Amino acid sequence: MTDQGKPSGAADGRSRPLRRNFIASMERAAARSGAELRWHSERWVAELRRNGRRRHVVGYNFPINDASSAFMASDKVATSVLLSDAGVPNVPHSLLRLRPDDSVADVVARLPLPAVVKPLSSSGGRDVHRAGTPVQLFDTLGALATRHPALTVCPWVPIRHEYRVITLKGRTELVFEKRSSDPSTGPGSTSWDDPAEWRHNLKLGASAVLLDEPELCAVLGGLARRAMCALGLNFGSVDILDVLGDLSVIEVNSGVCLERFSRQDDDCHAAAERVYAAAVAACFAPAEGED
Template identity: 25%
Template structure:
């Protein structure tokens, strides 16, 4: 077999499972397409999309505004997302009225004193990429121009004060994995400033966090004082996965996630839940099951993250082969 794409954990795990579960496997298009053959049936995995969900459910999940609209209509808490088309597409679909006036109305509706409280992101993006926190007019113009140079549309959403964020990997009525996303942070020692604390803990990776600390770089934290150094909860952006062990919390999240899955008619999904004002809100729903950063995280004393990831994919393959 040709050398597998060493950047994708999914490829490595599926190759291992093919031997353990006795199915034939073939990787195509530089390992981006996986063909699974078993009992004279053929199944395909395209990127991180499995042939488990309907195409409609998959498209709704990928579309942040669509998912918000469907969930809200069904009285499920979800973080608001408002869609705006790139001007190249605007005239084709909605006429030539443009979208800037509507963008400004939306932003000003979420203004606090002199600061905007808005986040700008791709409507179909993942992994925390190209997400901008907007606090002023310059931020807004920069982000919108940047986004429209790359995407056909964008989403604006209010900036929420998120108390905690959880990710649930869901398959056919069951949460296979549930963890919280612990944002990057440093702990003060009473003498070193934030620059020193960040670079000591995160080394070269810490440089990217310094832009989040504008005006605070020389601050010295008290002994034991903790400070978050990023507003993003993405594992690929430095956050840490912490397995949820609290049974009551697991049960409440399981009930909430199942309601979401029922409304979206989705069977296999990665569902992000934010805690805002003590209430659960859907942040986004991903039909593409990407667990790469989680699998690469160093195992703690109780869990091996690679084996947990492998078990999820094992169950997904079993479901795929049975349907």
């Protein structure tokens, strides 16, 4: 997945930019690494120049990843297939494309329950729905199929913990837990009609808890590295679930958005700054074949 976001305003300098922490972090990181930074397109595109070399950061996408790897990560089914092929434990996502003459009831009858249905490529928990009964799945599919050309479906799993690991060139840069905003959504919460938030997106109210326990971080970092390697990514974030004590990857993002995370508190702010400083420095690391 690519954690996108929208081009933020403030072109006229009057309103506060939506990505204000990211923008400030990039400006500090550029200065620290001796790069000149110019913003374009309402500060959505950052142009970095150093010693005659020019690099662009678009949104939260750094020019460190291979374009096709990033594209694969943006497709939840392709990600799941590649992870499985490499033996990386993951939540299996299958493609769900409804043709105009498909009967939604027939499709529902073929799918196992409980299930989670979501757009093939999206982020921030947008249009991620769970269904515990055939009626819920029918309604969800009917509604989502009109909004998205392709969907994905995966088995619903009782999440005990959900983590995010950010890695850069095989190094773990940051590990945090995403705690759901609603404790009633803990393991085994299967009250399907409960309106409580069950998704662990910061955008939907979850909070970040920085992790520094060496053992846990080493295990999570190792799994994240394997996932990044399976997709051929150098820089990105890997979301990992603890389900009944087993770890599995649920999502990989090739764009690293830490805006909401960085606003949580000073420690998170400092951690995000470190990640972007390392990413900006990596933009100017010698590429293969360069001296």
